[in-house]
Structures are given as structure tokens and as C-alpha cells.
Amino acid sequence: MGHRHQLTDSVIQVNHLSFKYTSQYVLEDITLHVRKGAFLGLVGPNGSGKSTLVKCLLGIQTPQQGDISLFGEPLKKFSGWDRIGYVSQKANSFNSGFPATVFEVVSMGLYGKIGLFRFLTKKHKQKVYEAIEKVEMSAYTNENIGNLSGGQQQRVFIARALVSDPDLLILDEPTVGVDVHSVQQFYTMLKQLNQEHGITLVLITHDIGAMTDYVTDVACLNKHLHFHGDTDTFTESENEMMSTLYGHDVHMLTHNHDHSACEVPTS
Amino acid sequence: MEWLESLTFIQRGVIAGVVIGFVSPILGAFLLVRRITIISEALSHITLTGIAAGIFMSQAIAFVSFLNPLYMGFLFSLIGSLLIEKLRQWYKHFEELAIPIILSTGVGLSAILMSASGSATTEWYNYLFGSIITVSLADLSFIIITALLAIAIMSFMYKEFLVISFDQEFASVSGVPVKRMNILFSVLIALVISMAMKVVGILLVGAMITLPVAASIQIAKSFRQILLLGIVFGQVSMIGGIISSYYLNVATGGMVVVVSILLLMLAMGIKKLQHA
Ligand SMILES: Nc1ncnc2c1ncn2[C@@H]1O[C@H](COP(=O)(O)OP(=O)(O)OP(=O)(O)O)[C@@H](O)[C@H]1O
Ligand SMILES: [Mg+2]
Numbered sequence: 235m236g237h238r239h240q241l242t243d244s245v246i247q248v249n250h251l252s253f254k255y256t257s258q259y260v261l262e263d264i265t266l267h268v269r270k271g272a273f274l275g276l277v278g279p280n281g282s283g284k285s286t287l288v289k290c291l292l293g294i295q296t297p298q299q300g301d302i303s304l305f306g307e308p309l310k311k312f313s314g315w316d317r318i319g320y321v322s323q324k325a326n327s328f329n330s331g332f333p334a335t336v337f338e339v340v341s342m343g344l345y346g347k348i349g350l351f352r353f354l355t356k357k358h359k360q361k362v363y364e365a366i367e368k369v370e371m372s373a374y375t376n377e378n379i380g381n382l383s384g385g386q387q388q389r390v391f392i393a394r395a396l397v398s399d400p401d402l403l404i405l406d407e408p409t410v411g412v413d414v415h416s417v418q419q420f421y422t423m424l425k426q427l428n429q430e431h432g433i434t435l436v437l438i439t440h441d442i443g444a445m446t447d448y449v450t451d452v453a454c455l456n457k458h459l460h461f462h463g464d465t466d467t468f469t470e471s472e473n474e475m476m477s478t479l480y481g482h483d484v485h486m487l488t489h490n491h492d493h494s495a496c497e498v499p500t501s
Numbered sequence: 502m503e504w505l506e507s508l509t510f511i512q513r514g515v516i517a518g519v520v521i522g523f524v525s526p527i528l529g530a531f532l533l534v535r536r537i538t539i540i541s542e543a544l545s546h547i548t549l550t551g552i553a554a555g556i557f558m559s560q561a562i563a564f565v566s567f568l569n570p571l572y573m574g575f576l577f578s579l580i581g582s583l584l585i586e587k588l589r590q591w592y593k594h595f596e597e598l599a600i601p602i603i604l605s606t607g608v609g610l611s612a613i614l615m616s617a618s619g620s621a622t623t624e625w626y627n628y629l630f631g632s633i634i635t636v637s638l639a640d641l642s643f644i645i646i647t648a649l650l651a652i653a654i655m656s657f658m659y660k661e662f663l664v665i666s667f668d669q670e671f672a673s674v675s676g677v678p679v680k681r682m683n684i685l686f687s688v689l690i691a692l693v694i695s696m697a698m699k700v701v702g703i704l705l706v707g708a709m710i711t712l713p714v715a716a717s718i719q720i721a722k723s724f725r726q727i728l729l730l731g732i733v734f735g736q737v738s739m740i741g742g743i744i745s746s747y748y749l750n751v752a753t754g755g756m757v758v759v760v761s762i763l764l765l766m767l768a769m770g771i772k773k774l775q776h777a
Binding site for chain 1 (some may be wrong): 534535536660661663664666667668670671673674675676677718721722723724725727
């Protein structure tokens with residue numbers, strides 16, 4: 235994508251990050267590097283700190299220790315928020331009574347880019363329609379967001395994250411509530427974005443089996459970063475990895491209703 | 502501004518009404534989607550405290566006697582608005598507590614100041630229930646200045662307010678300075694409340710902010726429609742209320758509310774028909 239000349243090909247750099255909400259650390263001494271063009275799958279059991287790590291990356295939470303850089307700039311000085319697309323875990327963190335149409339919601343993804351110019355230009359509107367098309371929600375463009383099903387809402391939020399042509403896309407369990415068929419299409423779309431458009435992706439998921447077909451890198455988190463490397467290395471040592479991460483009773487730990495997520499693949 | 506001086510009192514009242522009927526529903530739409538319309542109730546009462554303080558001071562201290570008490574009202578409204586924002590953060594899981602705290606503080610202090618200043622009851626009556634015939638030239642220019650400020654804030658920050666109201670977390674990730682915007686939003690609320698109160702009255706300011714959008718949300722399908730229909734309903738309520746109150750010789754705020762309620766019922770009827 236590169237609107238600017240890239241001095242560094244580091245998209246995310248985390249050094250010795252520790253974070254606690256109250257008294258107990260939920261992330262400890264995390265060091266993580268995501269290079270430009272990577273498609274990182276971030277996995278770990280419930281409560282392992284995946285969402286928290288992402289919130290630290292986005293400046294929603296401030297870590298007690300360590301530092302973070304985005305696109306080579308320290309987080310504190312970082313201002314290129316329009317280069318980042320984000321889909322949060324709880325699609326319902328939004329104000330569900332808000333009478334906004336799908337079009338209005340998706341165009342909010344452009345507000346960071348438009349700056350002080352108040353109105354959407356024709357070109358902006360075209361972008362919004364394209365993003366809605368990408369997630370196959372065109373039939374609902376003027377529908378009220380509150381009237382959509384959970385999976386449909388999730389698609390709209392994905393479109394909102396895509397509309398600004400981000401260089402980095404962070405997705406926190408974006409496919410929860412999305413049906414199996416669409417999940418596969420969705421992963422294919424992500425892979426396309428990654429390979430053809432060079433967008434760097436961070437995907438949090440419990441769907442480890444399906445994920446490994448698409449991602450280039452895997453990171454396993456459970457308070458500490460247990461593994462971080464390319465997908466092949468991960469699949470080689472996957473069984474070990476999973477039992478350190480999840481303990482023995484792996485089947486109990488996933489909450490995804492997608493059937494494939496209920497089995498930990500034995501390679 | 503010469504034309505302002507040549508206006509008759511009824512013309513002044515109508516102009517004030519049109520301005521208020523335009524600005525209040527826009528603020529109301531944002532309060533509505535944030536589910537904090539009730540803030541207008543708390544702030545109108547703290548505005549009354551400010552006005553009472555203004556009147557009290559102008560009697561006690563010759564130095565400030567020229568000051569329109571509405572300015573003092575705005576100042577108190579602003580302090581109250583910022584306090585509510587703070588209180589809502591302190592009582593994170595009981596945000597609504599901020600409202601009764603500020604409201605009762607406002608009423609309590611007002612009672613003290615009103616009894617200390619000993620102004621005529623009719624003057625208080627006008628502040629409480631609104632009066633179109635007492636809109637002075639100074640009041641009208643106060644209303645116009647605050648309205649212009651409010652409109653400027655709302656049009657420059659429209660996108661930011663919209664995205665914050667919809668999804669605060671996403672807003673901050675998109676680079677919207679959420680904290681600063683929320684403070685600015687508090688200023689905006691204070692401006693509109695102190696602006697509207699002279700015509701509609703303290704007790705009914707909340708109605709002017711809430712009722713037009715309560716009606717428009719019945720039939721609106723998008724945020725834009727809530728705004729546009731809200732303004733239409735606001736205008737009809739204000740102008741209808743002012744004219745009827747003048748001819749019936751009753752409190753303006755009261756008639757404004759009656760017209761708003763009729764519009765609300767009309768909107769509900771339309772909705773029923775749409776779904777039938
Ligand atoms: N707002 C909060 N206040 C206090 N503690 C929190 C908060 N959010 C999360 N936690 C705690 O931090 C830990 C990590 O939570 P986090 O949401 O990051 O986990 P996760 O890996 O995303 O889990 P899941 O797979 O269920 O989404 C948990 O123990 C949780 O209880
Ligand atoms: Mg999570």
C-alpha cells in the first residue's frame with residue numbers, strides 16, 4: 235500500500251510489555267515483532283490476555299511496563315490511526331439502539347481519514363459501497379444496524395475496518411457468530427488482502443485448525459508469549475504447544491460454536 | 502445588529518423561539534443516542550442556581566449590576582456539565598447517579614439564593630416556566646451568540662460526536678481525541694441549556710431538547726433523519742407554542758410542551774400506520 239516511504243518494515247514492535255488491570259498481571263514480559271506483510275494468528279485460551287494485548291497496541295489500555303511501536307513510531311507519538319483497521323471482540327460494545335444505517339456505520343471507518351473536511355465526497359461514498367460489497371452486505375446498505383443478526387453486524391464492522399484501506403488490520407475473533415460457509419470465505423478474503431494488497435494482519439481466533447491454512451505466523455499467548463514463529467514451525471510442534479497452552483482438557487476450553495473449533499487437530 | 506433594536510417584543514420572542522427550536526433538537530439527537538437526555542434536567546436546575554446567583558449579585562454588588570443573569574446561568578451550567586462528566590467517570594457502573602446529585606444541588610442552592618435575593622415571584626415564575634414577552638434585547642443577543650457558538654461546535658465536530666456516540670472504543674482507535682471531544686460536548690450542552698431557558702423556562706428546557714427527537718425517532722430510519730425531523734418538530738413546537746401562548750395569555754413553555762406532545766402523538770400514530 236505504502237503511502238509513504240517505509241523506513242522500516244516493522245509494523246508492530248512490542249518490547250518487554252507487562253500489563254495488569256488490578257493487582258495481578260495478565261500480560262508479562264511480552265516481546266513481539268510483526269513485520270510488514272505478515273499474517274499473524276494470535277491464539278490462547280480464554281482469559282489469556284489476547285484482547286488485552288491488542289488493546290495495549292491500540293492505546294486503549296496503557297501497559298505498566300515495556301514499550302510499543304507502530305510502523306516504527308513509538309505509540310505515544312503515533313498519529314497514523316487511519317492506517318489501522320480494528321474489529322473488536324464484542325461486536326455488541328457498540329450502542330445497539332443507535333439508529334444508524336449500515337452505510338452510516340461503515341462510513342464512520344473513514345472519519346479518521348477525512349479529518350476536518352466535513353462531508354463524504356463521491357469517492358468516499360464509492361469506497362463505502364465497495365467495502366459493503368466485500369462483506370456481501372449490499373442488500374442491507376440502508377438497513378438499520380440494530381435490525382441485523384449478530385453475524386451480519388459483525389460483517390458490517392469488518393467493512394468499517396476495511397473501508398479506510400488500512401495497512402494493518404487487527405481482528406479480535408471476528409468470525410464468532412458468522413456461519414461456517416462465510417467463515418471460509420472470510421478467511422479467503424483475508425488471505426487475499428494479505429497477499430495481493432500487502433496488508434499486515436493480526437487475527438485473534440480460537441479456530442486453530444482452520445487458521446493454520448491461511449496465516450503466515452502464529453503466536454501463542456497465555457500471560458506469557460509461549461510461541462512465536464512461522465506457521466510450519468508451529469504445526470510441527472503443535473501438540474506440545476497446545477498442551478502447554480491449554481492444559482490437557484483442550485476440548486473444554488474453546489467456546490466457539492463452529493464445529494471445527496471444537497477439535498484440536500492432531501497433525 | 503441595528504435591526505435587532507427595531508424589533509417588537511413579539512418579534513424578538515419569535516426569533517428567539519426559532520433559534521432555540523433549531524438548536525435544541527440537534528443537541529437532543531446526540532443526547533438521545535447516548536442515552537443521556539436526562540442530563541438536560543440536571544443542568545437546567547443548576548442553570549437556575551446560576552441565574553439566582555446572578556440576580557442576587559446584581560442586587561448586592563453594584564459593580565456587576567449590568568450583567569445579564571443569563572451569563573451567570575451559562576457559567577453554572579458549564580460547571581455542572583463538566584462535573585457530571587467527572588461524576589460519571591467516578592461512578593463508573595452507576596453513571597446515572599450524577600444526575601440526581603447535580604439536580605438536587607441545583608435546586609437546593611437555588612432555593613437559598615432565591616430566598617436571599619427576595620425578587621418578585623413573577624420574575625421567578627418567568628424563569629421557571631418561560632415567557633416570551635420578557636425576552637429583552639440583551640436576552641436575544643445572548644441567545645443568538647450562544648446559538649452561533651453551539652452551531653459552530655456541532656457542525657465542525659459532527660463526525661466526531663457521531664462516532665463517539667456510536668462506539669467510543671472505535672472512535673479512539675480512529676484517532677478521535679475522545680476526552681477532549683467529551684469536554685467540548687459538555688460545553689455544548691451548557692450552551693444550549695442556558696440559551697433555551699429564557700423562552701421555555703428552566704422546568705421545560707428538557708422538554709424542548711427531548712420531545713422533538715422523541716417524536717422523530719418514532720419514524721426516522723437513520724441518524725440524519727432524526728436530526729432533520731427533530732428540527733422540523735422543534736420549529737413547529739416553538740412557533741406554535743409561542744403564538745398560542747401569546748393569544749391565550751398563558752406560560753409560553755407550557756404551550757410549547759403541549760404542541761410538542763401533540764406532535765409526539767402524531768408521530769406515534771404515523772408509526773402505527775406504517776406498521777399496519
Ligand atoms: N476491563 C477489565 N478489568 C479487569 N480485568 C479484566 C478486564 N478485561 C479483562 N480482564 C482480565 O484480564 C484477563 C485477560 O482478558 P482478555 O480479555 O485479554 O482475554 P482473552 O485472551 O481475550 O480471552 P477470550 O478468549 O475469552 O477473549 C482475564 O483474566 C480477564 O479477567
Ligand atoms: Mg478476547
